[in-house]
Amino acid sequence: MKPLEGILVLEFAQFMAGPTAGLKLADLGARVIKIERPDKGEAGRQIAIKNLFIDGDSLVFHTINRNKESYAADLKKTEDLQKVKQLIAKADVMTHNFRPGVMEKIGLTYEDVCKINPRIVYGLVTGYGNKGPWAHKPGQDLLIQAISGLSWLSGTKNDGPVPFGLAVADMACGAHLTQGILAALLKRNKTGKSVLVEVSLLESILDLQFELLTTFLNDGKQLPKRSTVRGSGHAYLSAPYGIYQTSDGYLTLAMGDLMKIGKSIGCDLTLYQDKATWFEKRDEIIKKLGAYFLQNSTAYWCVRLEKEGIWCSSVLNYRQALDHEAFRVLKMTQAVTLSNGRQLITTRSPIEINKQKLYATKAAPKVGEDTHRIEYEFNITR
Amino acid sequence: MKPLTDYLVLDFSQFLSGPSASLRLADLGARVIKVEKPVSGDICRSLYTSDLIMNGESSVFHAINRNKESLSADLKNPNDVSLLKKILKKADVMIHNFRPGVMERLGFGFDEVIKINPQIVYGEISGYGNEGPWKDRPGQDLLLQSLTGLTWLNGNADDGPVPMGLSIVDMLAGANLVQGLLACLIQRSRTRQAALVQVSMIDSAYDFQFEAITTFYRDGGALPQRTNVNNAHAYLGAPYGVYQTADGYIALAMGLIPTLGKLLKCPNLENYPLVSDAFDKRDEIKQVIAEHLKKGTTQQWLDILEPADIWCADVLTWDRLVAHAGFQALNMIQNVTMRDGYTYQTTRCPIRIDGEYLTASSGSPMLGQDNEAIWKEFEKETGDEE
Numbered sequence: 133m134k135p136l137e138g139i140l141v142l143e144f145a146q147f148m149a150g151p152t153a154g155l156k157l158a159d160l161g162a163r164v165i166k167i168e169r170p171d172k173g174e175a176g177r178q179i180a181i182k183n184l185f186i187d188g189d190s191l192v193f194h195t196i197n198r199n200k201e202s203y204a205a206d207l208k209k210t211e212d213l214q215k216v217k218q219l220i221a222k223a224d225v226m227t228h229n230f231r232p233g234v235m236e237k238i239g240l241t242y243e244d245v246c247k248i249n250p251r252i253v254y255g256l257v258t259g260y261g262n263k264g265p266w267a268h269k270p271g272q273d274l275l276i277q278a279i280s281g282l283s284w285l286s287g288t289k290n291d292g293p294v295p296f297g298l299a300v301a302d303m304a305c306g307a308h309l310t311q312g313i314l315a316a317l318l319k320r321n322k323t324g325k326s327v328l329v330e331v332s333l334l335e336s337i338l339d340l341q342f343e344l345l346t347t348f349l350n351d352g353k354q355l356p357k358r359s360t361v362r363g364s365g366h367a368y369l370s371a372p373y374g375i376y377q378t379s380d381g382y383l384t385l386a387m388g389d390l391m392k393i394g395k396s397i398g399c400d401l402t403l404y405q406d407k408a409t410w411f412e413k414r415d416e417i418i419k420k421l422g423a424y425f426l427q428n429s430t431a432y433w434c435v436r437l438e439k440e441g442i443w444c445s446s447v448l449n450y451r452q453a454l455d456h457e458a459f460r461v462l463k464m465t466q467a468v469t470l471s472n473g474r475q476l477i478t479t480r481s482p483i484e485i486n487k488q489k490l491y492a493t494k495a496a497p498k499v500g501e502d503t504h505r506i507e508y509e510f511n512i513t514r
Numbered sequence: 515m516k517p518l519t520d521y522l523v524l525d526f527s528q529f530l531s532g533p534s535a536s537l538r539l540a541d542l543g544a545r546v547i548k549v550e551k552p553v554s555g556d557i558c559r560s561l562y563t564s565d566l567i568m569n570g571e572s573s574v575f576h577a578i579n580r581n582k583e584s585l586s587a588d589l590k591n592p593n594d595v596s597l598l599k600k601i602l603k604k605a606d607v608m609i610h611n612f613r614p615g616v617m618e619r620l621g622f623g624f625d626e627v628i629k630i631n632p633q634i635v636y637g638e639i640s641g642y643g644n645e646g647p648w649k650d651r652p653g654q655d656l657l658l659q660s661l662t663g664l665t666w667l668n669g670n671a672d673d674g675p676v677p678m679g680l681s682i683v684d685m686l687a688g689a690n691l692v693q694g695l696l697a698c699l700i701q702r703s704r705t706r707q708a709a710l711v712q713v714s715m716i717d718s719a720y721d722f723q724f725e726a727i728t729t730f731y732r733d734g735g736a737l738p739q740r741t742n743v744n745n746a747h748a749y750l751g752a753p754y755g756v757y758q759t760a761d762g763y764i765a766l767a768m769g770l771i772p773t774l775g776k777l778l779k780c781p782n783l784e785n786y787p788l789v790s791d792a793f794d795k796r797d798e799i800k801q802v803i804a805e806h807l808k809k810g811t812t813q814q815w816l817d818i819l820e821p822a823d824i825w826c827a828d829v830l831t832w833d834r835l836v837a838h839a840g841f842q843a844l845n846m847i848q849n850v851t852m853r854d855g856y857t858y859q860t861t862r863c864p865i866r867i868d869g870e871y872l873t874a875s876s877g878s879p880m881l882g883q884d885n886e887a888i889w890k891e892f893e894k895e896t897g898d899e900e
Contacts, residue, residue, distance in 0.1 A: 135701035135709070160697045181749035182729060183793055195728040264843020270767075274746055274754065275827035278765035281835050283756060285679030287669055293756045293763050293829045295746040296678050297667030297738075303722060307689040312865040314696035315542045319517035319867075321703055327517070330866040338846055339864035340685055343530070344563065346577035348832050349847065349859040351566045355831050358679070365656045365677045368563035373656065375665065375675050382675050384660040386652070387561070411565050445657040447675045449737055450730045453663045461646030464720050465731070477731040482721035483694040484712040 134161025135485060142167055142219060144228035146174040148299055149333060150257045151196045152306030158199040159481035159490045167216060170204040173499035195478055197496035198468050204500025207238045211514060218512045221249050225313055229257035246326045253316040255309050258332045271333045276301040280337040285367055289358045305336035344368060361418045370410035371417035375447055376425040382447035383430045396440040397433060399424045468495040516543025517867055523607040528556040530681050531639045532611035533578045534688035540581040541863035541872045552586045555881040569856040577860050579878040580850045586882030589620045600895040602630050607695055611639040614649055628708045635698045637691050637711040653715045655681040662719040667748055671740045686718040742797045744804055751793030752800050756829055759812045763829035771799055777822050780806040845871060852877035
């Protein structure tokens with residue numbers, strides 16, 4: 133049995149942050165029903181990467197919304213709204229990420245919903261919180277990365293800002309929404325009363341930087357100083373932390389004792405016996421190691437480093453990584469069955485409960501695919 | 515009332531992945547007792563970033579371990595073990611991130627612990643899972659980024675692998691563990707039974723890339739292609755990226771290319787009228803945008819684009835961010851104080867419950883600072899002597 137079996141979630145949320153939370157709850161066993169406008173459905177159905185679509189919906193949508201049902205309702209129509217309210221009365225959780233004012237107009241704010249269901253957990257995602265000059269700005273991942281300072285942590289000093297190459301603010305925020313909802317369910321079970329959970333993309337991306345922001349705040353507000361050398365791994369960590377080119381690929385070194393590293397690969401690093409130099413002369417050391425590692429293959433170096441217990445690895449791309457025995461044993465992929473009978477390969481939940489990996493074969497729904505069944509099952513009337 | 519008030523968490527983990535999970539549980543209201551090795555404690559205490567030492571310890575440790583108690587205990591000392599078992603009897607959650615097999619050898623494996631407490635929710639984080647060729651490898655963030663393909667998503671096409679500049683995989687694994695633990699606590703309130711929650715850094719890294727990997731499989735195994743310049747997402751078309759301006763940088767997320775051409779008065783962009791051009795000719799287009807945006811200041815461009823509903827933003831450094839009214843409205847920074855009076859600033863929990871921030875004023879613990887109180891509180895409990 134999955135841990136959230138019996139929990140009913142209504143997902144009004146669109147795009148990525150909210151729906152990834154819905155996916156996590158679904159994989160943990162909750163029943164997640166997307167409430168979508170008729171025909172077009174949620175806006176995320178048309179947001180594509182690499183222009184890939186399946187049956188008119190983007191591949192991204194399919195990835196984020198598998199294992200969910202869809203109920204079509206036009207919240208501006210009284211009749212539809214009345215039906216949705218009947219569903220809300222039976223739900224444990226609802227989520228949305230509408231801009232301020234939208235739910236007020238519809239009449240489904242937290243206060244409104246509490247009157248329909250005094251035990252609801254109400255999850256709200258915003259871009260920047262609900263007050264201040266940014267409250268009405270578009271909450272989009274890259275913009276949030278830009279505003280939050282995150283883009284000054286990766287790459288090298290000469291690169292200018294380097295964003296993380298995927299929707300990291302959305303993902304972090306979805307995780308936080310999930311955490312908040314689950315904690316709120318525990319609270320509700322104790323008090324019997326509704327709970328409001330609020331997260332924002334900006335707060336989530338700041339939380340992701342909490343270690344480094346704490347360093348910044350207590351170190352005279354010095355900005356991160358990235359290395360000038362390509363491959364350096366972290367603005368705040370000393371040599372050798374980073375990725376080095378070798379004769380046939382790349383080699384990663386985590387934090388490690390430079391004296392031991394020098395000895396194991398036969399590179400003279402005796403100039404740097406004083407540990408303080410590992411940070412102060414980081415660029416010089418990384419350059420020196422970089423030139424040295426170019427002389428031989430990744431495997432050649434790894435064997436020597438690993439023998440001494442140095443933390444290192446090769447650098448894999450998707451082909452190499454996903455074809456590796458170490459990936460196969462994870463059983464990380466699963467096939468969901470699309471409405472045309474074909475299969476879509478995607479990843480599973482990363483959480484394992486009682487030695488069971490959490491799989492689910494249900495594909496993302498078509499808009500309103502489950503409307504009639506849900507109305508029948510929940511005895512929804514006009 | 516915070517949602518996890520009255521929950522007790524015994525945390526044996528160190529570094530970032532496990533401790534970031536227990537920090538979240540603490541901020542949500544749980545009482546967290548951090549179990550540390552005598553004398554040296556969590557290795558993170560001396561894992562410095564930019565060599566910054568705050569009150570004798572690393573800034574990173576202070577960030578991760580505030581709002582927790584510290585119990586120093588030797589897992590091989592029978593007295594300490596007996597105390598830990600008494601605490602476990604009362605605990606709701608236990609967490610560790612030792613390598614596979616270590617806790618079993620010490621007598622704190624799941625099967626042992628449920629004999630002490632048949633309702634415990636037991637969470638563990640590993641680097642690579644408990645089987646396979648990598649199971650004994652070090653679960654370190656940069657190695658995980660390197661081994662899971664993540665480094666090929668950032669930077670430009672010719673940059674080689676570019677890591678994300680913070681411990682992203684640790685953070686994700688911690689976040690996933692919290693979700694699993696909370697879900698099992700919900701289940702436990704019905705079943706009254708123990709649960710084992712296992713999370714690995716490698717699964718977490720792949721979950722993070724779920725869109726890209728699903729695309730990779732669907733798209734015949736084509737590798738992600740970063741753009742030559744101004745890359746921000748290997749799978750998105752122009753203009754998606756960050757661009758230099760006359761006095762700084764601007765992030766551009768979306769916008770039809772011809773529309774951008776008109777707004778920015780950049781006629782060259784009108785040479786790309788097809789919607790498909792935005793992806794198919796993205797390198798060319800980005801080059802044109804990059805050259806053009808250098809001619810004006812960030813504010814000039816924002817003043818044109820924002821009223822037209824084009825998604826864009828200034829690119830801030832932390833000093834400009836924390837000085838901004840938009841940041842200050844979040845109340846994201848809190849002051850916390852250690853037992854000895856040392857006060858420092860850090861960020862708060864990103865979740866708000868019932869309109870309240872989940873702040874907490876206690877700073878990180880000195881190693882073993884709560885030993886006496888914890889011994890006093892728990893030693894009288896009946897142990898597990900069978």
